Amino acid sequence: MSTTPSDSYPPTPSLSSLATSVDSLSNSSRSKASFSNNSYRFGTLCVTTEHKDQFGASSVPIYQTATFKGMPGGQYDYTRSGNPTRTALETQLARLYECRRAFAVSTGMTALDMIIRLVSPGDVIIAGDDIYGGTDRLLTFTKTNGGADVRHIDMTSQEQLDAVLEECGTKVKMVLIESPTNPMLKVLDIKRIADSVHTVSPDSLIVVDNTMMSPYLQRPLNLGADIIYDSGTKYLSGHHDVMAGIIAVEREEVVKRIAFLINSTGTGLAPFDCHVLLRGLKTLSIRMDRQASTASMVASYLDTLGFHVNFPGLLSHPGRDIHFRQADGAGAVLSFSTGDVAMSERIVGGTRLWGVSVSFGCVNSLISMPCVMSHASIAADKRAERGLPEDLIRLCVGIEDPRDLIDDLERSLLEAGAIYKRFDDSASIPTTPTTSSIPESAHASAVINHAFMADPASAESWAVQRAKRFRRGGAQLDSCEEDAAVGRAAAIAGTADETETLGHRLGEKLDIQQTSAQAQEDIVVSAPGKVIMFGEHAVVHGVTAIAASINLRCFAILNKRPDQCIRLDLPDMALYEKEWTLDSLPWDEFTASPLADGRAPAELDQVSLKALEAFLHDDGLPANAHVAALAILYLYMTLCNHGVRRGASYCARSALPIGAGLGSSASYAACISAAFLQLFGLLSVPSSTKGRPDVTYPGRQAINDSQATLINEWAFLAEKVIHGNPSGIDNAVAVRGGGLTFERAINGKQGGMKSLQGFKSVRLLLTDTRVPRQTKLLVAGVGERMTADPAWGTRMMDGIQSISDEAQALLTDVSKSRGDFVTGLSSLLDRNHEYLAELGVSHPALELIRTKTGSAPYHLSTKLTGAGGGGCAVTLIPDDFSTDRLKALLSELRKSGFRPYLTSVGGSGLGILDASTGATAIDLDASGAGESSHIPLREAFHEVNAEELETWAERTGDWLFI
Numbered sequence: 036m037s038t039t040p041s042d043s044y045p046p047t048p049s050l051s052s053l054a055t056s057v058d059s060l061s062n063s064s065r066s067k068a069s070f071s072n073n074s075y076r077f078g079t080l081c082v083t084t085e086h087k088d089q090f091g092a093s094s095v096p097i098y099q100t101a102t103f104k105g106m107p108g109g110q111y112d113y114t115r116s117g118n119p120t121r122t123a124l125e126t127q128l129a130r131l132y133e134c135r136r137a138f139a140v141s142t143g144m145t146a147l148d149m150i151i152r153l154v155s156p157g158d159v160i161i162a163g164d165d166i167y168g169g170t171d172r173l174l175t176f177t178k179t180n181g182g183a184d185v186r187h188i189d190m191t192s193q194e195q196l197d198a199v200l201e202e203c204g205t206k207v208k209m210v211l212i213e214s215p216t217n218p219m220l221k222v223l224d225i226k227r228i229a230d231s232v233h234t235v236s237p238d239s240l241i242v243v244d245n246t247m248m249s250p251y252l253q254r255p256l257n258l259g260a261d262i263i264y265d266s267g268t269k270y271l272s273g274h275h276d277v278m279a280g281i282i283a284v285e286r287e288e289v290v291k292r293i294a295f296l297i298n299s300t301g302t303g304l305a306p307f308d309c310h311v312l313l314r315g316l317k318t319l320s321i322r323m324d325r326q327a328s329t330a331s332m333v334a335s336y337l338d339t340l341g342f343h344v345n346f347p348g349l350l351s352h353p354g355r356d357i358h359f360r361q362a363d364g365a366g367a368v369l370s371f372s373t374g375d376v377a378m379s380e381r382i383v384g385g386t387r388l389w390g391v392s393v394s395f396g397c398v399n400s401l402i403s404m405p406c407v408m409s410h411a412s413i414a415a416d417k418r419a420e421r422g423l424p425e426d427l428i429r430l431c432v433g434i435e436d437p438r439d440l441i442d443d444l445e446r447s448l449l450e451a452g453a454i455y456k457r458f459d460d461s462a463s464i465p466t467t468p469t470t471s472s473i474p475e476s477a478h479a480s481a482v483i484n485h486a487f488m489a490d491p492a493s494a495e496s497w498a499v500q501r502a503k504r505f506r507r508g509g510a511q512l513d514s515c516e517e518d519a520a521v522g523r524a525a526a527i528a529g530t531a532d533e534t535e536t537l538g539h540r541l542g543e544k545l546d547i548q549q550t551s552a553q554a555q556e557d558i559v560v561s562a563p564g565k566v567i568m569f570g571e572h573a574v575v576h577g578v579t580a581i582a583a584s585i586n587l588r589c590f591a592i593l594n595k596r597p598d599q600c601i602r603l604d605l606p607d608m609a610l611y612e613k614e615w616t617l618d619s620l621p622w623d624e625f626t627a628s629p630l631a632d633g634r635a636p637a638e639l640d641q642v643s644l645k646a647l648e649a650f651l652h653d654d655g656l657p658a659n660a661h662v663a664a665l666a667i668l669y670l671y672m673t674l675c676n677h678g679v680r681r682g683a684s685y686c687a688r689s690a691l692p693i694g695a696g697l698g699s700s701a702s703y704a705a706c707i708s709a710a711f712l713q714l715f716g717l718l719s720v721p722s723s724t725k726g727r728p729d730v731t732y733p734g735r736q737a738i739n740d741s742q743a744t745l746i747n748e749w750a751f752l753a754e755k756v757i758h759g760n761p762s763g764i765d766n767a768v769a770v771r772g773g774g775l776t777f778e779r780a781i782n783g784k785q786g787g788m789k790s791l792q793g794f795k796s797v798r799l800l801l802t803d804t805r806v807p808r809q810t811k812l813l814v815a816g817v818g819e820r821m822t823a824d825p826a827w828g829t830r831m832m833d834g835i836q837s838i839s840d841e842a843q844a845l846l847t848d849v850s851k852s853r854g855d856f857v858t859g860l861s862s863l864l865d866r867n868h869e870y871l872a873e874l875g876v877s878h879p880a881l882e883l884i885r886t887k888t889g890s891a892p893y894h895l896s897t898k899l900t901g902a903g904g905g906g907c908a909v910t911l912i913p914d915d916f917s918t919d920r921l922k923a924l925l926s927e928l929r930k931s932g933f934r935p936y937l938t939s940v941g942g943s944g945l946g947i948l949d950a951s952t953g954a955t956a957i958d959l960d961a962s963g964a965g966e967s968s969h970i971p972l973r974e975a976f977h978e979v980n981a982e983e984l985e986t987w988a989e990r991t992g993d994w995l996f997i
């Protein structure tokens with residue numbers, strides 16, 4: 036892309052009218068979009084306009100004038116031909132579209148009109164069958180009055196395209212496409228279409244309506260298109276306060292022809308409108324990000340309810356792969372059908388926050404029925420022919436709080452009879468883990484708001500959990516949809532009063548259903564997270580680390596299945612009910628198997644892992660969900676290779692923050708290990724411990740040491756799938772619980788662990804920075820630095836080892852006064868953090884927490900814990916630290932967007948629900964009056980809020996712990 040000195044702006048048309056415009060295009064100052072710094076990313080380009088004003092105005096002035104005083108060599112003469120405000124806008128648009136020239140005209144339809152004028156009578160125009168009503172109207176006019184031969188085909192069908200190309204050959208002069216289409220969100224392969232058309236008719240112009248995506252998400256000129264047009268009224272301006280159309284072109288001869296037409300017809304955008312549009316462009320990327328993430332939540336919500344939803348972001352969308360090859364996001368428009376026109380009308384009419392309006396791309400959310408609104412100009416029979424359902428509802432998502440949008444939509448769906456409550460919505464929605472002993476304050480809502488912005492996966496999982504409280508009703512569901520709807524939401528047997536809340540019922544005494552046959556079906560396990568006090572990272576390289584379990588756990592339920600399928604449900608990873616038939620798994624390449632006695636192999640089998648990775652790759656799961664599924668399937672297939680293949684459904688949920696350095700992956704790995712070892716009969720779990728004098732209730736030490744070792748070995752293997760090169764400390768804590776010192780067996784050194792009681796009485800504050808990071812990458816980064824500079828590495832490791840040694844001595848020295856103990860531990864935390872910072876695994880957010888906690892009036896010691904790079908910080912709270920001061924500190928941390936909570940350390944390790952006492956179903960009708968209705972345990976597990984998991988588990992039966 037050529038670079039233009041910014042002082043040459045604005046360009047200087049020397050003559051008036053047509054010649055002015057066209058000639059000026061070949062002027063070097065205008066021949067290409069000018070990038071004064073083409074290394075800027077899109078969001079930066081949006082807010083940096085290349086404009087120089089004689090008075091230094093920061094915002095582009097509005098040249099509200101029709102004429103300019105004629106001066107020889109003057110820059111402008113007549114606004115129809117050129118105006119400085121318009122030039123500024125067009126320059127900015129060309130930067131964003133990465134094209135030679137962009138034009139701003141009065142509306143999107145004007146843009147299309149200018150483009151369609153490039154064809155002559157008799158020329159063939161191929162257009163999609165799912166296009167905007169206005170486009171269809173203009174094309175029909177062109178066909179009738181301009182003599183163009185317009186063919187509508189299903190552009191997703193290569194066969195249909197080939198047929199027209201074969202029939203019309205070089206007479207095909209223009210191909211009009213939208214991707215995704217409006218309103219069916221069909222995805223077209225722009226490159227494939229451009230290539231096949233250009234092969235047959237090289238002069239043909241591939242014209243893409245890019246309005247649904249904007250240049251932020253899709254730039255079709257890079258995919259072989261010749262012309263892009265965009266309704267600037269939509270995302271580009273973003274506020275529905277201006278109308279505009281944009282044409283973006285790369286080929287010079289096309290540039291000239293369009294410039295000629297705009298100048299001749301006087302369709303250029305007026306100066307004031309140019310100014311408004313320029314202002315809107317500044318926030319394009321942030322608006323789009325927010326709109327797209329909310330759209331994704333709304334799509335998941337409706338999909339979980341069982342509606343047929345059209346949205347390329349959904350895994351089920353048939354064009355998803357193509358879409359994400361050519362675009363950077365799914366956009367913010369989706370549509371869904373209800374199966375009933377009258378019901379759709381009631382839904383659309385019943386919303387309050389969603390404005391009933393045509394158009395899209397605005398900061399306000401809109402709802403419409405295309406067949407009676409934006410697409411009404413297409414005759415009903417043509418709509419039917421083109422597969423546009425009359426009951427289709429289109430949602431154009433804005434920037435409101437997503438929860439308000441879902442509230443409003445839900446109310447309307449309920450009122451319209453499109454969904455029915457399963458449970459009363461007074462049950463709270465899962466939000467953040469509330470583990471602090473200090474009550475959640477008003478800041479909680481700020482933290483939750485932050486969560487919605489920062490963590491799309493948890494926001495989406497919130498929407499899905501929410502949808503699961505309803506079931507679809509009213510409209511005639513086809514049986515397949517109904518199955519899906521019923522399967523997605525909790526299936527409640529019987530016809531119990533569905534306004535009862537599960538939350539209420541769980542609060543009451545559960546009616547535990549016990550039949551021995553059923554009792555065998557549910558395997559329920561849990562394992563704690565951990566806090567590393569000293570030695571993280573260094574432990575990977577053989578240094579002693581000190582860690583303890585915390586009172587936040589991962590839970591999992593495994594159900595044996597009679598069929599040959601494996602189903603995974605990992606709501607925390609937004610992976611729902613993913614199912615494979617056992618036959619479809621890559622058994623041929625997967626040769627990993629257990630050692631003869633059922634023990635875990637010491638290392639991952641890389642060939643098997645690669646085969647499984649490749650197999651899962653086709654599912655297009657997000658990275659975290661991919662690795663989570665990989666860990667399960669790796670263990671599962673390895674265990675199957677022991678002899679027998681068993682169908683199972685597995686669901687895991689965590690009360691721990693994930694990816695925050697608190698060992699969520701290890702607790703997750705420990706659960707996989709314990710559950711699947713039981714499935715394959717490799718773990719003999721003792722039955723009830725009730726009444727056994729040798730076992731301390733609630734079942735501590737009920738699982739013996741050799742079983743613990745077995746579980747830990749398999750958990751380590753799963754942890755390796757997730758982490759690459761873990762030390763083993765996290766899974767050791769997750770399995771064994773309590774506090775321990777840990778050394779990895781590495782470089783011929785014998786590893787080992789020792790139980791530690793010392794810091795059980797210490798109060799710790801864990802503060803989640805909410806900065807996501809990946810342990811795998813951080814561990815690998817430290818490894819690389821150590822390899823590059825071994826002397827530095829040795830110094831780092833020796834330093835951390837001596838801290839661990841001192842900490843161990845301190846924790847076991849009963850003669851130390853409490854004061855000396857706390858002071859000693861504090862200074863070791865600070866010293867250890869400094870080493871970690873030098874290892875390069877700290878983060879500004881962690882340093883900020885250290886500064887806040889370390890300064891007056893708190894003067895506390897803090898270090899990062901776990902892999903760092905974000906994640907959590909651990910702060911030691913001395914015994915005499917007052918509650919008021921602690922509250923003030925928590926409040927300050929929350930205000931900064933962090934999530935602090937007090938934790939207790941040293942709790943139980945891996946637990947297994949005692950099958951002989953465990954519930955297999957929960958009675959909804961606990962009063963005993965009326966017909967009873969039981970929710971299978973797995974469904975109840977799915978429904979319960981994350982923060983209630985612990986209580987739920989306790990009420991469900993007796994637990995056996997290591």
Ligand SMILES: Nc1ncnc2c1ncn2[C@@H]1O[C@H](COP(=O)(O)OP(=O)(O)O)[C@@H](O)[C@H]1O
Nearest residue numbers: 659663689693694695696697698699700703810
């Ligand atoms: N509840 C869960 N469900 C599914 N996967 C999980 C769960 N908890 C953890 N994981 C897996 O572990 C990964 C987090 O590991 P990691 O980055 O080491 O963070 P942490 O410090 O929490 O262990 C997740 O991306 C996911 O793959």
Ligand SMILES: C[C@@](O)(CCOP(=O)(O)O)CC(=O)O
Nearest residue numbers: 572696698761762810901902
């Ligand atoms: C950095 C490390 O020492 C601890 C990682 O803990 P976490 O994944 O951040 O919870 C790595 C390891 O020990 O495997």
